[in-house]
Amino acid sequence: MSFKNIFLIAVLTIVSSAICAQTNNVATFKGGTISEREFKLRYELMPHLSDPSADDAEERSNFLYSLVAEYLLAKESEINTTAFSDERITKALSVLEKMFVRDALYKQVIEPKLNITPKEIERAKEKSKTKLFVHILSSTDSSEIYTVFAQLQKGVPFDSLVKQQQGGVIPDPLMITFGTLREEWIEDSLYALKKGAYTNPISNEYSYFIFKLIGSEVTQGNPFEKNPTGAEPIEQQLKTRRAQVIGSNYLIELLGDVEIDFNILFVNEIIDKTEEYFKLRRGAETKDSTYYLTEEGIEYLRKTFAERVNSNLLQSNDVVVTLADYLAYVQFEGFVVKSFDKPMLQRAHRSLINKAVDNELIAREGYRLGLNELPEVRNEMGRW
Numbered sequence: 001m002s003f004k005n006i007f008l009i010a011v012l013t014i015v016s017s018a019i020c021a022q023t024n025n026v027a028t029f030k031g032g033t034i035s036e037r038e039f040k041l042r043y044e045l046m047p048h049l050s051d052p053s054a055d056d057a058e059e060r061s062n063f064l065y066s067l068v069a070e071y072l073l074a075k076e077s078e079i080n081t082t083a084f085s086d087e088r089i090t091k092a093l094s095v096l097e098k099m100f101v102r103d104a105l106y107k108q109v110i111e112p113k114l115n116i117t118p119k120e121i122e123r124a125k126e127k128s129k130t131k132l133f134v135h136i137l138s139s140t141d142s143s144e145i146y147t148v149f150a151q152l153q154k155g156v157p158f159d160s161l162v163k164q165q166q167g168g169v170i171p172d173p174l175m176i177t178f179g180t181l182r183e184e185w186i187e188d189s190l191y192a193l194k195k196g197a198y199t200n201p202i203s204n205e206y207s208y209f210i211f212k213l214i215g216s217e218v219t220q221g222n223p224f225e226k227n228p229t230g231a232e233p234i235e236q237q238l239k240t241r242r243a244q245v246i247g248s249n250y251l252i253e254l255l256g257d258v259e260i261d262f263n264i265l266f267v268n269e270i271i272d273k274t275e276e277y278f279k280l281r282r283g284a285e286t287k288d289s290t291y292y293l294t295e296e297g298i299e300y301l302r303k304t305f306a307e308r309v310n311s312n313l314l315q316s317n318d319v320v321v322t323l324a325d326y327l328a329y330v331q332f333e334g335f336v337v338k339s340f341d342k343p344m345l346q347r348a349h350r351s352l353i354n355k356a357v358d359n360e361l362i363a364r365e366g367y368r369l370g371l372n373e374l375p376e377v378r379n380e381m382g383r384w
Contacts, residue, residue, distance in 0.1 A: 027064055032071050038383070039064060091328035096384060099332075100377045101366035102359060108371070110246050114239045124178060124234045127191050131217045133173035134190065135162050137210040145201045145208035158198060158212045173214040179237045182244060255361055260316040260354075267313065267353065270323070271345050273304050278340035293335035298327050314353065319360050321353075329356045 027034040135158065139145040148161055162170055181187045182204075189199055190211055198212040277300045278291055302309060302324075309324045330352060337348050371377060 027068055029068055029071070034064070034067055034071070039067065091324060092331065093381070093384060095328050095332045097372065097377070097381055098359065098363035098366075100380045101363050101372050104371040104374055104377055105362060105366040105369070106243075106247075108369075109250060110243050113246050114242050116235055116238045116242070120238060121235055124238055127187070128178035128234060129219050130191070131219060132176040132190055133214045133216065134176055134211045135159070135170070135173055135214055136212075137161055137165060138207050140207050142201075142203070142208055145210065149201050149210060152198065152210070178234075182241070184238075184241050184245075251358065251362070254365060255358065260314055260357055262314045262353075263312060266308075266311065266323070267349065270301065270305075270313075271342065271349050273301055274345050274349065275340055275342060277301070291337050291340050293330060295331070297335075298331050302327055314357065316357055316361065319357065319364065321356060321360060326353065326356060329359075 024036045025033040026036050026039045137145070137148055137158070139148070151161065152158060159170055176187070176190055178187070181190075186202055186204070189202065190213065193199065193211070193213040195213055195215055198210055200210070202209045202211070274293065274297070277293075277297050281297070281300075305311075305323055309327075310322050313321050313323050313326050315321070333352060333355070335348060335352065337344050366372065
């Protein structure tokens with residue numbers, strides 16, 4: 001039976017919403033069912049491409065169809081084992097297992113440290129009731145930002161310096177609300193400002209900034225306090241921020257001495273061939289285009305580099321990432337760009353490659369601790 005026929009049967013036998021409500025299954029097909037719980041877990045935990053034009057219901061429906069097809073393919077593979085013994089399936093399952101191992105490591109190392117006090121929650125609730133409006137001076141050069149700060153201290157108007165940076169115009173103030181900024185300490189410093197005051201130079205991993213408070217606005221009620229389920233999203237936002245800080249420190253400790261040796265020429269060839277694929281398959285670029293490296297595109301790269309698919313793309317300490325490993329990772333994470341010009345593709349590929357290395361090294365730590373043998377990891381893999 002062809003995949004197309006299998007999939008048609010699946011679509012035709014998906015049960016109605018009324019039946020779903022009675023059985024707690026969202027789909028029933030020949031040989032199996034998909035429960036509401038399983039669909040929710042898979043939808044929330046499994047990365048998948050999104051169609052920007054689709055609404056939430058359509059996206060969930062498309063994802064459900066893909067799950068049904070996956071189950072039917074699995075059934076087919078039990079009968080026709082030779083057709084499904086591809087090394088790529090092994091690679092894909094390896095990427096998936098490493099995700100579960102990293103999740104287990106997070107639960108052991110990060111989650112126990114995410115203690116949020118009632119006082120912190122109350123302070124966050126107060127901040128969530130106020131919108132701030134700011135102007136920003138920025139620079140990637142520390143000496144430049146401190147020169148600008150010295151000018152402010154000597155009485156040079158903030159607006160005139162903003163004009164210089166913005167080509168002679170003063171932009172509308174930027175609105176800051178609770179949770180807008182990743183760094184909580186920067187947010188706290190802004191909420192502590194009085195109208196018209198500005199901060200000392202502030203830096204994060206990307207740049208240096210000076211903020212000036214233009215004004216503030218108190219919102220009616222507290223839209224962030226509770227969501228429809230009655231949960232406390234403010235506490236979750238605080239935990240997410242805390243996790244980012246703890247996680248970053250843990251990564252520095254884990255990866256601080258790691259040296260990555262890229263095969264630059266090979267990486268550049270992959271970038272060139274990605275550009276070639278988009279030009280061949282996607283035609284002329286338009287202003288609002290979004291480009292996905294789909295399964296077809298990944299297969300294009302795999303065939304283009306067929307003789308080198310197991311060649312090293314990079315290595316770091318004892319970790320080696322081949323092109324086959326990287327393509328499996330791209331398939332799992334997704335590759336989306338707003339333009340297929342060379343600089344954009346370079347940034348996208350290099351960002352994914354760096355992320356792949358980080359995730360590989362984090363997973364290695366999880367394997368070293370034996371987390372791959374935890375019942376919850378084995379159960380998750382059993383679902384696949």
